[in-house]
Amino acid sequence: MSDELPRRALAVLGVGLLGMGLAVGSYGAAVARLLERGVAPGVAGFGMTLFLLGQLAVVAPADRLTRTRRAAWVAAAGLTAGAAASLLSAGETVATTLAARALLGLGQGAAFVGAMKHVGRRTPRPHVSTVQGFLGAMFTLGLAVALAAAPVTFAAVGLGASMTAVAAVTAAGALGAPFLASADEEPVVPFRAYLAPLQSPVGLALGLGNMATFGFLMVATTWYEAALDGVAAVPTTTALVAFAATTVVGRALGGVLAARVGDRAVVRHSLLALAVVLAGMAAGVHYESAAVVVAAVAGTGLGFSVPFGPLFALAFSNLADDAGVTLVVMLAVGNAGALAYPWLVGELVAATDTYAVGFAAMAASVLGVWLLWRRAITARAE
Numbered sequence: 001m002s003d004e005l006p007r008r009a010l011a012v013l014g015v016g017l018l019g020m021g022l023a024v025g026s027y028g029a030a031v032a033r034l035l036e037r038g039v040a041p042g043v044a045g046f047g048m049t050l051f052l053l054g055q056l057a058v059v060a061p062a063d064r065l066t067r068t069r070r071a072a073w074v075a076a077a078g079l080t081a082g083a084a085a086s087l088l089s090a091g092e093t094v095a096t097t098l099a100a101r102a103l104l105g106l107g108q109g110a111a112f113v114g115a116m117k118h119v120g121r122r123t124p125r126p127h128v129s130t131v132q133g134f135l136g137a138m139f140t141l142g143l144a145v146a147l148a149a150a151p152v153t154f155a156a157v158g159l160g161a162s163m164t165a166v167a168a169v170t171a172a173g174a175l176g177a178p179f180l181a182s183a184d185e186e187p188v189v190p191f192r193a194y195l196a197p198l199q200s201p202v203g204l205a206l207g208l209g210n211m212a213t214f215g216f217l218m219v220a221t222t223w224y225e226a227a228l229d230g231v232a233a234v235p236t237t238t239a240l241v242a243f244a245a246t247t248v249v250g251r252a253l254g255g256v257l258a259a260r261v262g263d264r265a266v267v268r269h270s271l272l273a274l275a276v277v278l279a280g281m282a283a284g285v286h287y288e289s290a291a292v293v294v295a296a297v298a299g300t301g302l303g304f305s306v307p308f309g310p311l312f313a314l315a316f317s318n319l320a321d322d323a324g325v326t327l328v329v330m331l332a333v334g335n336a337g338a339l340a341y342p343w344l345v346g347e348l349v350a351a352t353d354t355y356a357v358g359f360a361a362m363a364a365s366v367l368g369v370w371l372l373w374r375r376a377i378t379a380r381a382e
Helices: 007-025 027-036 041-066 071-089 094-121 125-157 159-179 192-199 201-229 236-261 263-286 290-305 308-318 323-338 341-352 356-381
Strands: none
Touching: 007 027, 007 071, 007 094, 007 125, 007 159, 007 201, 027 041, 027 094, 027 125, 027 201, 041 071, 041 094, 041 201, 041 323, 041 341, 071 094, 071 159, 094 125, 094 323, 125 159, 125 201, 125 236, 125 308, 192 201, 192 323, 201 236, 201 263, 201 290, 201 308, 201 323, 201 341, 201 356, 236 263, 236 290, 236 308, 263 290, 263 308, 263 356, 308 323, 341 356
């Protein structure tokens, strides 16, 4: 990386977002433990709904705060909330688990907006997407590692010790963020500015594309461990490791593919492929085919992550002149669109005694986003 890049900020905020990813990715293992204790699937899944709701509620206020206060302080506040949420989740009761998820959502939204705004202001324009992509990749890495490792770690040392360690990683970023160099402030925009990009099919398609990628990634990580445990002969740990690997690799692969075929083509083909592999996941669970389930899990890792970078690149060039407004719109629509799905999958499991219907509903939703994308984005480009 160039010497002009804010290396210290990337290190400090990257560690903090890694910890946030660890906290988010551990929820699948926590859900499996709740189900073993007889907690209703809908209640268990509601924790991730609260996480998404927390992010939705905080992103616009966090962006406005970065315009009058140092963005690094906003990031520090979010990371502090994330560390506190990890400690709260160690209580293991249903009440503390749900409260921790809501607090983690608030923290994640503030930390993500604050971190992205801070490095964006302190980085030369040609490198902004690179440094912001690095921070996003650190969160994804933490999420992927936790998804694969949390079931084993919880069994080995317990949920309390595991989440205390996660809180320590997140707190390290929170403690370092206030000492980062200050950056330029931006003018405050009216709240209606955040709604303007949503008044066009292009803005809606881009936001719902984020729902299908980031939003549904949250849904998948909530239910994958429990779903895999319910299919005979599926090597759960191996499948989760494969998902973690493809999720991390997919972030880098998206940039490589975009350079060759363009952002629009990458997102269009990836959304269709994601709909297909989610349908494959539903079929594999229904017919209890271990091979199909493992392949589908690994495939969804790519489907969620490959279009992420190209999707945001398109958003920053098509939605609004203000980067903060664009970031808020993408995060808000992505979280709002996926809001009901963690709870819905749980309710469908309770009603049908299978995860197949829930994954089929996700596949149908992604297919709908793909159809909207073709109409709003592809047709516009042609």
